């Protein structure tokens with residue numbers, strides 16, 4: 001029996017442990033350490049919980065210490081790994097009760113995830129400056145929201161978390177200002193023609209937008225009272241920091257190779273530079289098919305897939321990631337946006353010479369009820385016409401459409417091959433002159 005030690009048991013770690021125990025039961029001794037008290041918390045449901053769109057957090061967990069132990073793992077919760085001796089292959093950990101562990105391993109899987117970036121600004125330690133990552137963070141925010149103390153919330157960062165939380169706080173009847181140093185929301189994922197539509201939705205629902213402003217300090221006596229930016233000041237009782245994640249990769253010390261933001265650099269088998277040491281999820285890099293290079297993209301979807309890959313390889317199999325496109329989606333007051341790969345603006349920042357094929361039309365023929373407009377953009381390279389990105393926006397549920405483009409990027413499909421692609425037609429769903437076909441046919 002070989003021994004596999006897994007550090008971190010949220011999405012990546014849980015996927016790895018389940019894969020090992022489901023595919024090769026009784027063949028491996030699996031020991032798991034997690035510093036937290038819970039496993040598998042779906043952060044993606046946090047805004048729904050805070051916004052009262054779901055009744056509680058119970059459904060946001062899909063695994064537990066008990067479930068993993070029933071499958072045969074030894075799981076130490078509330079136990080932090082403090083050091084790894086990569087030469088002697090020993091993991092050192094300390095429990096909440098000060099119990100100390102010295103656990104030898106044959107294979108090691110690092111799944112230590114990420115933590116929110118805390119900008120180094122005065123006032124960051126004031127009461128009511130909140131982070132939103134773990135279950136406990138959301139619980140604390142909800143408890144504070146239910147007091148009269150919090151009427152005005154400043155959300156700093158208008159990326160995915162910030163935009164979702166802005167909606168959630170409005171649903172709690174709070175005044176909300178959404179601040180981002182970029183000139184628009186969701187700038188890492190969409191072009192401004194798309195993000196402008198989201199900004200309209202936010203403004204229409206009462207969110208004050210403060211884009212193109214950098215927060216310089218948070219002021220207050222003990223508690224948050226004011227947010228100062230380089231251009232304005234905003235009264236606030238709570239400030240939520242949502243300016244991105246950084247990988248939790250301290251344990252690798254000098255021994256593990258890193259990406260520019262500190263993430264463990266891994267190959268397509270999730271192996272680090274050290275034999276028998278794998279890294280998965282938010283603490284590790286991904287291979288990005290849209291740029292053809294290593295990248296950092298923190299998503300639960302990537303975490304789960306990388307966990308499966310590492311587990312199979314740690315068990316002696318041979319499997320490689322297909323790479324990722326950073327496919328993502330968001331739904332705010334019923335307005336849906338999905339994207340994959342690079343936006344036009346991002347591709348140009350990467351130095352790619354790209355064009356966009358755009359189209360806008362109703363999802364279904366005009367004679368159908370419950371119909372909505374859909375806006376689509378396909379981004380492709382001018383030189384070889386290979387698709388590198390796509391964006392879609394609608395009040396209709398267009399989420400499944402983006403998967404086609406995710407595969408197209410992965411498989412390096414050209415825009416021309418989409419032109420006559422066989423897309424089915426049924427009035428209940430779409431039009432004979434499908435907007436995907438029409439966008440491709442209209443490509444330069």
Ligand SMILES: Cc1cc2nc3c(=O)[nH]c(=O)nc-3n(C[C@H](O)[C@H](O)[C@H](O)COP(=O)(O)OP(=O)(O)OC[C@H]3O[C@@H](n4cnc5c(N)ncnc54)[C@H](O)[C@@H]3O)c2cc1C
Pocket residue numbers: 007008009010011012013033034035036042043044045046047079080081082111112113114115132133134161248251280281282283298299300301302303
């Ligand atoms: C509000 C919010 C909404 C999100 N929505 C989405 C979404 O809709 N779709 C999507 O794909 N992604 C979403 N994400 C991102 C997603 O949650 C992360 O990408 C995902 O959690 C990464 O999983 P992970 O297991 O790699 O890392 P983490 O979730 O960060 O887990 C790491 C685990 O390692 C443990 N750990 C760390 N250090 C140690 C140590 N030294 N010893 C022991 N244990 C340790 C931690 O306790 C933790 O349990 C969202 C995130 C947030 C915060």
Ligand SMILES: NC(=O)C1=CN([C@@H]2O[C@H](COP(=O)(O)OP(=O)(O)OC[C@H]3O[C@@H](n4cnc5c(N)ncnc54)[C@H](O)[C@@H]3O)[C@@H](O)[C@H]2O)C=CC1
Pocket residue numbers: 044119156157158159160161162164179180181182185186187188213214215242243244245297298299328329330
């Ligand atoms: N629906 C989904 O798929 C979701 C995915 N996630 C993922 O979780 C991770 C973390 O999410 P976010 O924290 O929202 O990161 P993000 O990268 O999506 O957004 C961070 C935002 O903060 C802004 N910013 C950076 N520094 C700033 C500063 N000093 N002042 C003001 N603004 C600043 C950036 O311009 C950016 O708009 C991301 O990888 C994200 O994709 C999170 C929520 C939902």
